[in-house]
Amino acid sequence: MRRNGPLALIFHGLFVIFMLAPLLIVCVVAFTPEGYLSLPTRGPSLRWFRAIFDYPEFIRAFRDSLWLAALSSTIAIMLAVPAALAIARYRFPGREAITALFMSPLMVPHVVLGIAFLRFFTQIGISGTFVGLVLSHIIVVIPFALRLVLAASYGIDRRIEHAAISLGAGTATVFRRVTLPLILPGVVSGWLLAAINSFDEVTMTVFIASPATVTLPVRMFLYIQDNIDPLIAAVSACLIAMTAILLFALDRLFGLDRLFVGSGKG
């Protein structure tokens, strides 16, 4: 393997610092004992972490966000699996159109989607409800689910399914015992990516959310419009810590390479 030259090493180092510095600074700021955003000068304090519990809105929004992410990504993946299998295997009229339709939420700016959904949901009377939130999030995350399941579906040797059929397996059995296990890495990584995107979504959600249904990112966004204090840094630090723990656990359980690079051979 060729070693990097000194210039390249400096470049890579700067790049990594540039990516990690904001995360690191937020985490450090969260431990400040002061009432304003500052790097702790008087030693670390858990003051702002305790303060989170004085704002039950944050806890409720976090819970709602988790539910929303789980529901919307699960429904999205359930739509994506049959769609991906059909697109990967059959040449039918409208195949390209359906693929483009499923991927289109990626192309449309989320601001536009937010306004469109607000108007549409008001029209059909589900504006400000959790159902509306779930519906809009399904649409926004489905491209991620479909992309990864599609990549996995293209990689299947159909003769493996033919072998199962010849051995006596019916359609449902072939799917459950052979097809699904073969595309599982794509399904799991698609679900994860969808869930992360749903949890993260703020641009569109800010238009649709009502006081009764506020997701965590929207709650944080609303909070910093009125207050700039280290509470938001503490919330962010908690999120970063949870994400890190989740990724670590997933890596231990399945291997992140396998989930995201999607090698069924593993």
Next chain:
Amino acid sequence: MSHLVLDGLTTRFGGFTAVDAMNLSVGRGEFVSLLGPSGCGKTTTLQMIAGFVEVDGGGIRLDGTDLVSVAPNKRGLGIVFQSYALFPHMTVAENIAFGLEMRDVPKADRDRRTLEAMELVGLKGFADRYPRRMSGGQQQRVALARALVIKPALLLLDEPLSNLDAKLREEMQGELRQIQRSIGTTTILVTHDQHEAMALSDRIVLMNQGRIEQIGAPHEVYDRPASAFVASFLGKTNVLAATGDGEGTVTVGGLVMPLPGAGKGPLLLAVRPERLTFAQAGEPGLEARITGRIFQGAHWQFSAESAAGALTLMRGNDGAAVPGEGETVRLRFSAADAAVLPAGAAA
């Protein structure tokens, strides 16, 4: 009684007729190869028998009952694919037991039969391996065991040995033949490898462009090719321009020889390179000039030009002197070694 009958079997892909009115009867326990170049319809035929390609005309009967109307998962056939098509997420034992599981065979019985199948293909002790941890030859054995354990009415082999290297392929050929003999399952092999077809089969079905060119035992189709296609596809062959007088005598260049059954006028004769011999002094022969000579250890291979066309001939290396390049020799062959090809057929 015929075990498997293909009766006018036809299928089309769009406007292209992939298999055209194919008729074939296979006896019980027989090993039949479908042999031909790629695109000749041999794999498509196999897939129609298996039920993965739609039949557009004609029928398939197994033991007298129609197979076309039976769903592919109810046909009870064993199939081995070129790509092995093992279930990568299951162990060897789970792979082999899959068909038994689908048949609701009780666990104890299933385990016993799985073990027997593993022994049959020489994979004892591999039960808990995953396919990706095995060599190509071992994976192919798993595929064979998985197909055989359900005691299939018919074993379909789709280029099963093509992914193996030459030495292993030869070994597996012998084993495959021996296993097939011992269990007596009627077997259809699809291959483009003529050596494989000749080594394994009771009969060879030569296919070209969706049609059957010839059916026969390996030595029959080799010695008595029914068409120029068969003659040129199977081994090397010389196609010689000749003229018949209609009374059982043909003229090949300067060689006039009796050939019973030859017609009148211009015709083509197929003669294998190893059946051409040098004429003794005084004997009539086809005059040819040697243009090339290759030594291959056990034999010499010559290329030559003659009035009847370009020739290839083989001589066993018996230590005697052989003609060199540029020399003129006279060649002959016996009437029994010449196959008359239909007039106008080009190789």
